[in-house]
Amino acid sequence: MFALVDCNNFYASCERVFNPALNEKPVVVLSNNDGCVISRSNEAKALGIPMGAPAFKYEDVFKREDVKVFSANFPLYGDMSRRVMDILSDFTPEMEIYSIDESFLKFDGFENYDLREYAIKIRQKVLKWTGIPVSIGVAKTKSLSKAAAHIAKKFPDKTEGVYVIDTDEKIIKALKWLKVGDVWGIGRRYEKKLNEKGVRTAFEFTQLSDQYIKQQMSVVSLYLKRDLLGEPILRLEEAQSKKNIATTRSFDKNYTKFEDISERISTFAVMCAEKLRKQNSCCNSLVVFIRTNKHKNSLKQYSGSIKVKLPFATNSNIEIAKFANSALKQIFKEGFEYKKAGVIVQDFSDAGVVQQNLFENSDQRHVALMNSIDYINRNFGQQKVRLATQDQGKVWKMKQENLSPKYTTNLDDIITIKV
Amino acid sequence: MDFNVNENSIKIYTASDATDYELPYIDEGISAGFPSPALDFDDIAIDLNKHLIKHPSATFYGRVSGHSLEGAGISDGDILIIDRSLEPTNDKIAVCYIDGEFTAKRIHKHNNELWLLPENSEYQPIKVEANSNFIIWGIVTYVIKSV
Numbered sequence: 001m002f003a004l005v006d007c008n009n010f011y012a013s014c015e016r017v018f019n020p021a022l023n024e025k026p027v028v029v030l031s032n033n034d035g036c037v038i039s040r041s042n043e044a045k046a047l048g049i050p051m052g053a054p055a056f057k058y059e060d061v062f063k064r065e066d067v068k069v070f071s072a073n074f075p076l077y078g079d080m081s082r083r084v085m086d087i088l089s090d091f092t093p094e095m096e097i098y099s100i101d102e103s104f105l106k107f108d109g110f111e112n113y114d115l116r117e118y119a120i121k122i123r124q125k126v127l128k129w130t131g132i133p134v135s136i137g138v139a140k141t142k143s144l145s146k147a148a149a150h151i152a153k154k155f156p157d158k159t160e161g162v163y164v165i166d167t168d169e170k171i172i173k174a175l176k177w178l179k180v181g182d183v184w185g186i187g188r189r190y191e192k193k194l195n196e197k198g199v200r201t202a203f204e205f206t207q208l209s210d211q212y213i214k215q216q217m218s219v220v221s222l223y224l225k226r227d228l229l230g231e232p233i234l235r236l237e238e239a240q241s242k243k244n245i246a247t248t249r250s251f252d253k254n255y256t257k258f259e260d261i262s263e264r265i266s267t268f269a270v271m272c273a274e275k276l277r278k279q280n281s282c283c284n285s286l287v288v289f290i291r292t293n294k295h296k297n298s299l300k301q302y303s304g305s306i307k308v309k310l311p312f313a314t315n316s317n318i319e320i321a322k323f324a325n326s327a328l329k330q331i332f333k334e335g336f337e338y339k340k341a342g343v344i345v346q347d348f349s350d351a352g353v354v355q356q357n358l359f360e361n362s363d364q365r366h367v368a369l370m371n372s373i374d375y376i377n378r379n380f381g382q383q384k385v386r387l388a389t390q391d392q393g394k395v396w397k398m399k400q401e402n403l404s405p406k407y408t409t410n411l412d413d414i415i416t417i418k419v
Numbered sequence: 420m421d422f423n424v425n426e427n428s429i430k431i432y433t434a435s436d437a438t439d440y441e442l443p444y445i446d447e448g449i450s451a452g453f454p455s456p457a458l459d460f461d462d463i464a465i466d467l468n469k470h471l472i473k474h475p476s477a478t479f480y481g482r483v484s485g486h487s488l489e490g491a492g493i494s495d496g497d498i499l500i501i502d503r504s505l506e507p508t509n510d511k512i513a514v515c516y517i518d519g520e521f522t523a524k525r526i527h528k529h530n531n532e533l534w535l536l537p538e539n540s541e542y543q544p545i546k547v548e549a550n551s552n553f554i555i556w557g558i559v560t561y562v563i564k565s566v
């Protein structure tokens with residue numbers, strides 16, 4: 001059996017743990033740069049604020065309804081996630097951390113356990129220890145456990161946050177209830193297409209012929225169909241290094257000058273390089289993109305992106321920033337107001353076994369230099385050592401107007417207790 | 420190069436440096452005497468985290484502001500170690516959320532009434548009313564103070 005443990009409205013819940021005055025109030029958390037809504041409390045959902053809503057479009061609603069708005073505080077959410085995952089790992093030897101707020105647990109050899117009772121115990125422990133409410137779905141396949149967690153979350157009163165699909169009748173009932181767009185792995189991508197064919201529920205999806213699914217969708221969708229029907233096809237994934245790393249941000253305002261955007265691209269490139277070194281990888285190619293504000297139709301629209309293959313594998317700040325900037329030169333066009341840009345590094349190889357190239361190689365002196373930079377930045381604060389092409393504090397500041405304290409990762413930010 | 424010294428054939432070769440053979444580096448230096456008896460016990464430094472924090476996933480810190488717990492050795496500016504996993508049993512010092520702020524007090528249940536007791540005669544006990552917005556957030560396990 002599998003369990004999917006899903007933290008409810010995770011970022012908003014993290015804010016509430018350290019600020020209980022937010023309980024029962026509408027809370028939203030905005031993405032980097034206060035761009036759009038990435039987490040909503042149930043009260044905020046009830047106000048009709050959609051996921052991904054651009055913050056500027058909802059400013060009136062926030063004001064009128066007294067919505068508590070927060071800038072994303074990822075150091076806090078990351079630490080709280082680590083705590084939740086730590087607690088979950090006590091309940092089974094086999095676990096897959098699926099995202100910052102979701103985990104699959106595998107229960108092999110738990111035949112004598114009442115899994116509903118066990119899941120309620122898990123839920124209570126996570127809530128008591130961390131203050132984070134979770135929903136848990138239990139079923140014999142991963143995709144069904146996901147569906148079960150969805151049900152647990154939608155009907156908290158009836159399910160007490162835990163739903164177990166343990167009979168064929170319950171499988172059918174769940175599949176008939178679940179909208180096809182909410183099926184894990186089908187998502188919004190195929191939803192429209194399937195709806196047009198009259199397929200609205202997960203159950204109707206499982207009634208499609210294998211041939212149709214394979215031809216019109218993908219082989220993965222076919223596996224999913226069998227998994228949904230109760231045949232455990234999807235396995236627990238081993239923890240693995242990321243396949244690509246992206247750093248993308250909306251700007252605090254529109255930029256038109258190449259130099260300003262080039263500075264951002266350098267900074268994003270350095271952030272990617274740091275993440276590469278953390279997982280001991282080098283990248284062999286990178287993607288750079290820029291675009292205007294697609295929410296403002298009155299502006300001239302442009303978006304450009306380019307993928308470049310690097311002449312050698314590298315994780316050096318200097319080299320990646322250099323390649324990213326020469327890529328930017330190829331897509332940048334004068335006369336547009338740019339709002340967003342990003343750098344994505346791809347095609348990783350192990351930093352230990354870098355293939356030497358006959359003509360051009362990564363500068364090996366950078367390895368020691370990057371070690372030193374990482375050491376200094378780790379011990380003396382983020383970004384003490386920067387490239388000259390990076391942000392010198394002049395051009396750009398991340399918009400974080402409603403940032404909460406780093407309650408758990410900075411001693412100056414811990415909660416104040418009045419006694 | 421190699422050459423024969425005599426008919427008994429002692430061959431002398433020059434050392435080849437074609438391959439590396441790394442020798443382990445021995446940190447204590449090479450001495451002909453007795454090896455340090457402390458070597459087998461090199462992991463017994465005191466790690467305060469291990470002693471003060473029994474449940475890392477449930478442990479948080481808070482800074483004290485105020486004087487109502489002077490009698491319990493908790494003063495303005497101290498750091499409290501708070502363990503959320505512990506049960507709020509009678510007479511524990513708990514971090515509570517009441518009237519829109521965090522406070523710490525000794526919790527005392529008596530005749531079905533819950534009281535928050537100060538440890539300073541200048542402060543009054545607080546009775547928790549049934550309809551108040553009250554949360555026991557965690558239990559204080561240790562105080563860190565600079566002296």
